[in-house]
Amino acid sequence: xxxxxxxxxxxxxxxxxxxxxxxxxxxxxxxxxxxxxxxxxxxxxxxxxxxxxxxxxxxxxxxxxxxxxxxxxxxxxxxxxxxxxxxxxxxxxxxxxxxxxxxxxxxxxxxxxxxxxxxxxxxxxxxxxxxxxxxxxxxxxxxxxxxxxxxxxxxxxxxxxxxxxxxxxxxxxxxxxxxxxxxxxxxxxxxx
Amino acid sequence: xxxxxxxxxxxxxxxxxxxxxxxxxxxxxxxxxxxxxxxxxxxxxxxxxxxxxxxxxxxxxxxxxxxxxxxxxxxxxxxxxxxxxxxxxxxxxxxxxxxxxxxxxxxxxxxxxxxxxxxxxxxxxxxxxxxxxxxxxxxxxxxxxxxxxxxxxxxxxxxxxxxxxx
Numbered sequence: 001x002x003x004x005x006x007x008x009x010x011x012x013x014x015x016x017x018x019x020x021x022x023x024x025x026x027x028x029x030x031x032x033x034x035x036x037x038x039x040x041x042x043x044x045x046x047x048x049x050x051x052x053x054x055x056x057x058x059x060x061x062x063x064x065x066x067x068x069x070x071x072x073x074x075x076x077x078x079x080x081x082x083x084x085x086x087x088x089x090x091x092x093x094x095x096x097x098x099x100x101x102x103x104x105x106x107x108x109x110x111x112x113x114x115x116x117x118x119x120x121x122x123x124x125x126x127x128x129x130x131x132x133x134x135x136x137x138x139x140x141x142x143x144x145x146x147x148x149x150x151x152x153x154x155x156x157x158x159x160x161x162x163x164x165x166x167x168x169x170x171x172x173x174x175x176x177x178x179x180x181x182x183x184x185x186x187x188x189x190x191x192x
Numbered sequence: 193x194x195x196x197x198x199x200x201x202x203x204x205x206x207x208x209x210x211x212x213x214x215x216x217x218x219x220x221x222x223x224x225x226x227x228x229x230x231x232x233x234x235x236x237x238x239x240x241x242x243x244x245x246x247x248x249x250x251x252x253x254x255x256x257x258x259x260x261x262x263x264x265x266x267x268x269x270x271x272x273x274x275x276x277x278x279x280x281x282x283x284x285x286x287x288x289x290x291x292x293x294x295x296x297x298x299x300x301x302x303x304x305x306x307x308x309x310x311x312x313x314x315x316x317x318x319x320x321x322x323x324x325x326x327x328x329x330x331x332x333x334x335x336x337x338x339x340x341x342x343x344x345x346x347x348x349x350x351x352x353x354x355x356x357x358x
Binding site: 030034063065066086087090142143146147150154163164166167170171173174177178181182 | 196239329
């Protein structure tokens with residue numbers, strides 16, 4: 001019984017193409033959205049408000065990166081016409097989350113060669129925005145120092161890797177499972 | 193497909209982590225600047241984290257907006273209720289996918305209507321709509337993790353019939 005299950009597992013087509021396709025597409029989307037929000041912040045006039053046009057973008061793109069798992073399971077189910085269990089859907093989603101993280105990191109590293117000043121300009125724009133805030137000088141300076149440190153940290157590869165894999169991994173695992181349920185074909189029922 | 197308890201428990205643990213993190217530093221009485229708390233950093237790329245659109249605990253905004261909080265809490269609540277749904281032989285709507293699509297469209301409509309100034313949504317309305325969006329997909333799994341009493345009876349009956357046949 002266990003052997004036949006194992007054989008069935010081995011006979012299933014590989015999910016790596018689906019993981020790669022969805023990871024690449026959502027990695028590019030996620031990176032592009034973060035790039036748009038950074039350049040919008042750079043080019044915005046300092047208003048002194050912590051939320052601006054970039055937050056508006058955030059409202060629309062909220063949770064976008066979590067849907068890679070669903071795309072991957074849809075691709076797998078459509079491409080191979082193979083049965084898709086919840087566990088397999090969850091695994092495909094998890095790996096898609098990892099793939100999205102890796103693609104995003106690679107693109108952000110490449111972009112640092114294309115526009116090496118972007119991070120510094122972004123930090124400057126954010127600092128200018130904080131300086132326009134109506135706050136006591138000491139508190140303002142404390143916020144600025146912490147912000148600069150946090151923004152530099154945001155472009156640290158290891159930080160991007162662990163946060164990305166953790167969050168994109170978990171959320172895509174869930175959407176992968178939902179995708180398996182929506183798009184997957186059920187296995188033939190062998191029970192009486 | 194039945195009795196996939198390890199997968200159920202894994203998702204439960206992950207969702208508990210997500211919801212606890214989403215509640216932000218206020219839950220643990222953290223005193224630093226909220227922007228730099230690890231909870232906020234973790235959700236940075238997943239939510240706009242606008243403090244005006246988030247609930248606050250102990251003087252600190254949560255790490256996600258009220259709609260995202262609703263989604264996570266809705267999913268967790270639904271997940272916790274899955275064993276009970278099987279026990280009471282709950283019949284999910286025949287087409288959960290259509291219901292899910294409807295809930296997503298309502299949320300999109302709410303976002304667009306608010307952006308265009310047709311109406312003003314509130315923290316609670318966003319929480320409720322988010323909660324619906326988190327809760328609905330769980331209905332897809334109402335028969336996947338635990339056997340309902342009805343199904344157990346069917347299995348029992350099938351076994352007896354098979355034995356008689358032999």
